[in-house]
Amino acid sequence: MNIGIIGTGNIATYLLEQINVNHLAKGKITAVFGRNQEVGQRLSEQFQVDFHTDIQAFLETPLDIVVEAATVEAAGLYVKDVVTHQKDLVVSSIGVFKDVVFLDEVKALAGSNRTHIFLPSGAIGGLDVLQSAKAAGGLERVQITTRKSPQSLGIEADEEKVIFEGSAFEAVENFPKNVNVALVLAIAGIGVEKTKVRVIVDPAIERNTHTIEAEGDFGRMQLQVENKPMPNNPKTSLLAALSILAVLQNKDRALRIGN
Ligand SMILES: NC(=O)C1=CN([C@@H]2O[C@H](COP(=O)(O)OP(=O)(O)OC[C@H]3O[C@@H](n4cnc5c(N)ncnc54)[C@H](OP(=O)(O)O)[C@@H]3O)[C@@H](O)[C@H]2O)C=CC1
Numbered sequence: 001m002n003i004g005i006i007g008t009g010n011i012a013t014y015l016l017e018q019i020n021v022n023h024l025a026k027g028k029i030t031a032v033f034g035r036n037q038e039v040g041q042r043l044s045e046q047f048q049v050d051f052h053t054d055i056q057a058f059l060e061t062p063l064d065i066v067v068e069a070a071t072v073e074a075a076g077l078y079v080k081d082v083v084t085h086q087k088d089l090v091v092s093s094i095g096v097f098k099d100v101v102f103l104d105e106v107k108a109l110a111g112s113n114r115t116h117i118f119l120p121s122g123a124i125g126g127l128d129v130l131q132s133a134k135a136a137g138g139l140e141r142v143q144i145t146t147r148k149s150p151q152s153l154g155i156e157a158d159e160e161k162v163i164f165e166g167s168a169f170e171a172v173e174n175f176p177k178n179v180n181v182a183l184v185l186a187i188a189g190i191g192v193e194k195t196k197v198r199v200i201v202d203p204a205i206e207r208n209t210h211t212i213e214a215e216g217d218f219g220r221m222q223l224q225v226e227n228k229p230m231p232n233n234p235k236t237s238l239l240a241a242l243s244i245l246a247v248l249q250n251k252d253r254a255l256r257i258g259n
């Protein structure tokens with residue numbers, strides 16, 4: 001499997017290390033697309049990958065799957081191109097799909113190009129429960145409370161404070177690098193308007209903590225994940241990078257676990 005990566009940051013570097021050096025997935029990252037020539041050159045030498053600043057040239061290389069690990073904005077620019085070039089796609093910046101029409105367009109393109117789109121569970125879990133819970137309708141309420149340090153949120157604060165309360169749609173507009181988890185939750189569950197999000201800044205906390213609550217005909221779920229932030233980017237939890245690695249490890253397996 002030839003893997004391409006969009007982005008030259010923390011997750012991209014983590015995947016290069018785990019796949020090209022530690023061989024933790026089948027195949028190899030053969031090409032990276034980015035806009036930072038200096039960093040791209042360094043990654044190219046360190047991990048023996050081609051570096052491209054031209055998206056068409058990147059997508060014309062023989063890739064089986066492309067992992068977006070950049071930003072919501074970059075995902076908006078490039079995900080359709082990836083699918084129309086008939087590559088499977090893994091999206092990290094799931095906030096790009098707050099626009100439901102855009103998500104439907106990308107899904108339709110994937111259908112007509114016979115490709116697959118993978119949305120990793122990222123820094124959370126419980127998506128299996130939500131999807132089962134709504135299989136026959138009847139999922140009523142979904143909420144996520146994200147608690148992060150000022151450093152992880154990239155803001156200053158000297159006391160615990162609720163800094164946002166609203167829909168998943170509004171949350172992405174306010175914190176595009178911190179609430180992609182709310183979007184995958186919304187897509188798996190009851191949508192971007194009905195999924196409620198609270199963001200709390202907490203100077204006393206060291207882990208990126210997400211608490212998910214859901215209720216419906218199935219009963220009730222509460223799940224809390226206390227994530228270690230990544231050293232190179234404390235906004236991002238290690239679990240988010242691991243979940244992309246797991247998608248790449250599992251994508252062609254005969255045995256599927258969870259719905
Ligand atoms: N689903 C989930 O649970 C999670 C999702 N995420 C998503 O994953 C993304 C990546 O995370 P992480 O690697 O930690 O973030 P980083 O900020 O470390 O890396 C993002 C990289 O993207 C590059 N980039 C930005 N804009 C563009 C562009 N237009 N074209 C090409 N490259 C671009 C930046 O490089 P430069 O600016 O130098 O060009 C930067 O190095 C986050 O932005 C977030 O959207 C993160 C955490 C959890």
Ligand SMILES: O=C([O-])CC(=O)C(=O)O
Nearest residue numbers: 123177178179180181237
């Ligand atoms: O990594 C995390 O804890 C969550 C995150 O940043 C995101 O969802 O964008």
